Amino acid sequence: MSLLLKTLKDELMILKDSHLFRYLNRVDSEQSSRISIGGREYISLCSNNYLGLATHTGLKESSMEAIKNYGNSAVASRLVSGNMELHERLEEVTAEFKGTEAALVFNTGYMANAGTLQALADERDVLFSDALNHASIIDGCRLSGAKIFVYRHRNVDHLRSLLSMAAGSGYRRKIVITDGVFSMDGDIAPLPDIAGVAEEHDAFLIVDDAHATGVLGKNGKGSLEFFGLTRRDIIQMGTYSKALGSFGAYIAGPAEVRDYLINKARAFIYTTALPPSVIAASIAAIRILQEDHEMLSRLWQNTMLFREGLMGLGFNTLNSETPIIPILIGDDKGVLQFSKRLFEEGIYAVPIRPPTVPEGGCRIRTTVTASHTPSDIEFCIGIFEKVGRELKVI
Ligand SMILES: Cc1ncc(COP(=O)(O)O)c(C=O)c1O
Structure with missing residues (x-):
């Protein structure tokens, strides 16, 4: 193996060992509030499609x-x-x-x-x-x-x-x-x-x-x-x-x-x-x-519903004031585990780790959109409660 490839491989190993390796997930459907990954449907909580216009x-x-x-x-x-x-x-x-x-x-x-x-x-x-x-x-x-x-x-x-x-x-x-x-x-x-x-x-x-x-x-x-x-x-x-x-x-x-x-x-x-x-x-x-002023008011209704639900359960949503709602987990291993459990339960919300956020600031960064329904939001709050208790985050 050339020296270049060897140094790349060594660095990738370090990223993997420290739970910081990044990989690509593949979405097989159009980008709406429900997406298909690997033949299963998930509620997406990580797009920036705030008004749902991507599929309009x-x-x-x-x-x-x-x-x-x-x-x-x-x-x-x-x-x-x-x-x-x-x-x-x-x-x-x-x-x-x-x-x-x-x-x-x-x-x-x-x-x-x-x-x-x-x-x-x-x-x-x-x-x-x-x-x-x-x-x-x-x-x-x-x-x-x-x-x-x-x-x-x-x-x-x-x-x-x-x-x-x-x-x-x-x-x-x-x-x-x-x-x-x-x-x-x-x-x-x-x-x-x-x-x-x-x-x-x-x-x-x-x-x-x-x-x-x-x-x-x-x-x-x-x-x-x-x-x-x-x-x-x-x-x-x-x-x-x-x-x-x-x-x-x-x-x-x-x-x-x-x-x-x-x-x-x-x-x-x-x-x-x-x-x-x-x-x-x-x-x-x-x-x-x-x-269409409806989209914007739906976005904010959903935002309030989700954030208040999470805060009521005792999650730390930092100082979020917008549809971007982080859920602070802290360490890289914990955030990976949290995201994996959400995925098993039908929610797609990716873990955010350093260098995107500071050391110790690992989080699930969720975003709410106008195209989520109130029952999507209730479902997500229920799953966050289940996983949060299981992993002792709340
Ligand atoms: C605050 C901020 N600025 C700039 C960008 C870059 O925008 P784009 O994705 O169009 O390159 C992003 C998003 O990725 C962002 O979150």
Whole structure:
């Protein structure tokens, strides 16, 4: 065996021995609240399909229509010949939905964060990032080459003291970046305070609304709507792939930011544009969300029902305030066992382990959707109680 393969094999062995090996499960059905794995049906508690739109007929029909009219592929990057009427329409629809001057579509949320941070910041700049921000933000910060300060999770005083410390150091740009909804904890960033501190220090604010788009706010517009924030200068990133049931991501904000990213964001420039079918589904999803308010209220009813049920049983759901409801287990072996028992009982909810969460913070990360029925939720609470007692978690 070559030296390379031997070193890979050794490292994989270490991951297996420490219960941190990751493997792929295969879903054989469409992605709804019930999925089929290995010929058996499970209730899925781990998708980001918050509104159930991934299987919505309106999205499917829009995609098929776009394929008929425009074909399968955008065939080139946006700056070459891949910029189609659909891409620009999605950007207009997104800006209108978010109430911003402009929007720019990226192929994924990972690329939107990495590309935006790489474009806006370099060695002359300084970034302030929440300790629990998504990996794509961490990677984007590193990619930029800027000085990085990590502030304690949701701790505005710590952020303020770091901004004060950096004041007068001659940085060109200061950028504060935070998840709107934190993907592993389900809590919400204190945006009005963060925006206030950022403004005091003349810093840009970027909010990652991947899990807030279609979820937070009266109309599902995201974190800013939730808090009633209307500042023009805040840059909002969001995804079409979670609550909106499609694929891709956006940056919404001032028109200058859009123009700047088109010119500077390598993750935007050097990649083939998203295909017409995907873009058409995203447009349809926003339109459906604007017309159908039922989905959002069902999502929140289910969220309350599930979280209150789990908390009533004595599970630790951390500070979850959204449809992302973590159930803290602690150690890696325990969380694997918990997830395995849920699976045997008909629930698919994966274990989350380091490095995604801190050491000792292993959890089952559950997500509730609008397409779960109240009886699905009651069933899940019953199984969590059974498994929780059996494994002495409660
Ligand atoms: C907070 C957050 N930001 C960004 C992303 C990346 O989005 P995408 O899956 O579209 O790459 C995700 C999800 O994976 C996320 O949870």
